[in-house]
Amino acid sequence: MNTDLAQSNVNESGEMITADGVPLRISLLRAKKRARNRALLLVAPLFLFILVTFFIPIISMLFRSVENQVVGDVLHRTVPLLQQWDEHGSDLPNEEIYAALAEDFKEAFENKSAGSVGRRLNYEQSGFSGLFRSTNRKARKLEPPFKEALIKVDKDWGDIDVWRVLKRESGSYTLSYYLAALDSSYTPTGEVYKNDASNSIYLPLFWRTLWMSLLITVLCLILAYPISYLLSTLPIKTSNLLMILVLLPFWTSLLVRTSAWIALLQKEGVINDLLVAIRFIGDDQRLTMIHNATGTIVAMTHVLLPFMVLPLYSVMKTIPPSYMRAARSLGATPFTAFVRIYMPNTVPGIGAGAILVFIISIGYYITPALVGGQSGTLISNFIAYHLSSSLNWGLAAALGTILLGAVMVLYIVYDKIVGIDNMKMG
Amino acid sequence: MKKVFKHTLIASAISIGLVGTAVAKDLVVVSWGGAYTASQQGAYHEPYMAANPDIKIINDDSANGAVAKLRAMQEANNVTWDLVDMVAADAILSCDEGLVDEIDFDTALAPAPDGTPASVDFGDLLVSPCFIPQIVYSTTFGYRTDLVGDNPPTSIADVFDLEKIPGKRSLEKKAINNLEWALLADGVPADQVYDMLGTDEGVARAFAKLDTIKDQVIWWEKGAQTPQLLADGEVVIGSTYNGRLFSVIEEEKQPIAMMWDWQVFDLDGWVVPKDAPNKAEVMEYLKWATDTQRLADQAKFISYGPARASSAPLVGKHATLGIDMAPHMPTDPNNAKNTLLYNFNFWADNVDDLNERFTAWLNQ
Secondary structure, three states: OOOOHHHOEEOOOOOEEOOOOOEHHHHHHHHHHHHHHHHHHHHHHHHHHHHHHHHHHHHHHHHHOOEOHHHHHHOOOHHHHHOOOOOOOOOOOOHHHHHHHHHHHHHHHHHOOHHHHHHHHHOOOOOHHHHHHHHHHOHHHOOOOHHHHHHHHOHHHHOHHHHHHHHHOOOOEOOHHHHHHOOEEEOOOOOEEEOOHHHOOHHHHHHHHHHHHHHHHHHHHHHHHHHHHHHHHOOHHHHHHHHHHHHHHHHOOHHHHHHHHHHHHOOOOHHHHHHHHOOOOOHHHOOOOOOOHHHHHHHHHHHHHHHHHHHHHHHHHOOOHHHHHHHHHOOOOHHHHHHHHHHHHHHHHHHHHHHHHHHHHHOOOHHHHHHOOOOOOOHHHHHHHHHHOOOOHHHHHHHHHHHHHHHHHHHHHHHHHOOHHHOOOO | OHHHHHHHHHHHHHHHHHHHHOOOEEEEEEOOOHHHHHHHHHHHHHHHHHHOOOEEEEEEOOOOOHHHHHHHHHHOOOOOOOEEEEEHHHHHHHHHOOOEOOOOHHHHOOOOOOOOOHHHHHHHHOOOOOOEEEEEEEEEEEEEOOOOOOOOOOOHHHHOOOOOOOOOEEEEOOOOOHHHHHHHHOOOOHHHHHHHHOOHHHHHHHHHHHHOOHHHEEEEOOOOHHHHHHHHOOOOEEEEEHHHHHHHHHHOOOOEEEEEEEEEEEEEEEEOEOOOOOHHHHHHHHHHHOOHHHHHHHOOOOOOEEOOHHHHHHOOEOOOOOOEOHHHOOOOOOOOOOEEEOOHHHHHHHHHHHHHHHHHHHHO
């Protein structure tokens, strides 16, 4: 950029021009643009990285939770005809629709695609998987009249509810994964109802994930606050040594730390042995401290503690000791000085630590899987289960999306109450 | 983006080129790891590689969750596995979804020594057109001989009898097997179990039976857990795969015994992924590795029964312990008085529903 205004002139329209005859305004804009492009180039790798590894997977997950194209793709003759059929009536579809279905099955047999539709619809109603498999086996031998032929292959084709479910789930998009994730279901004709308690899993789990994460955050805060205070007030030599003690577990493998807790807390473990040895409890009264919620809370509090200590420490380090002395000299008791002066100054650290611990723990997965037992597993364990075992990726995506939504809502609430600018990571 | 993609392509082309110029061809075989992969290594892989120096078999121990991984590979159009070991239910599912190839058993597999075609030799165990069974394993019970006193458990009803067998027991954390056992223990005849589980009352009855022992159960998720719990004395009796119990009883000499009543048979075997990179070599290998002698050989290393009828008479002694393996086979007549065969069709339809109910029941 040419900043030497002494060399510049004024052209006929009154604009400043630079030495090479270009109006100064345009020259400045060009220079700014170049600088902006350079800056953009610098952030481009990060931007691309985030796009590829973060946004695209999230968008694809959001999409998977509503995607339902397989039914319409495979049964592409049946589905358009079904739209004219009245699912609220009491009549089975007509021969034309059965014929289309038979054609679709013949094609699906060639492409080996009937199974995936059966699997998909089986999530809606048990029995579809078998129905599609048995029909697929005999697809080539289907002869008109197709209605009788299909009902002969499997009597379920004469069940009007089967057709109602098929019609309901024939669209390209579905909300049924979200319903399942919220412990609700459709009736065959499409009314939504809440599952009874014996079939409700996910809502209680969402609540459990929420309160356990909150409890872990609070416990981390209670434990980390005095440690950080000690670290920030001790002479640098001692505090460095103590800092290593805080960080040492942080550098140890997560699995090792979690397994160490199993050794400590289990029935025949160190703590129980100790309690029995000092006759605090009898040998038959050993405490169950692992493979339940207690195990998850203890192990996760330990695992996540450094995430609370580090931001708190860095904020406390910056609070001048003279503040407290000033408060004392103005007549405040130590307690008042602490509550009125010291604590408000640590709020940015508390905020940063709490949000770190809470958001990490709400999606935590390995530790609960290892020490959580039945009462200590969190929603992410079920997401993993549906991804790798039950293979219901739509439901896994819906659960993940709801979790993401819940975290975002909490983040906004946090921003409204505490203020996100008021946070200091270190 | 395009450029990155191009570079990746070049890089992979170079690495493929390198592999191509190497003498040996790599076959990636996915299996369960541990003692099971070791038995396949001893019975199949090593002899085959010795006879075919141009083939190198690479073990990949990621059979757990293999269907999910296979599905992801297909979606990415990048199948890197040549052969996968799966339980039958997963193989049926993968076959339904078109993730694995159908196999013409009589042409692709070797006949029995007496000329019986493979499809007859495997018989009823060919539960899916894509699946070549290797072994019959069973989920059954082991108990601590020193903790049950003079009154050892003899029937499935004893598992649910807290007076006869007090103490903790371990069961698998899913609906499969537990619901069947609950109904059998409740006096339902074996041939009516699945009809009953198809109804709401039947399921309720099974859960009611499980309720009677619920607070005494430790739920396991990995096959190694029950042997460990038994060895530690944390449970008195527990269910797991029979091969795991064999190794804790015979190899580790723990005071544990088998209770075979109403063991549930299941199958484990091979599937060939669709678009597997070295299909011709894999089919060659499969023809050899699933013949009568090879299946019998695997039983030298692990106590699972060979899936071919013609292999049973060839089962010999354990490779290192030198004990007779036949009495340890789940299929041995003394062990197989009361057995249930895993009902693939029933569970394909109901697994999601019943596992969901099971989870909800556990959380109550």
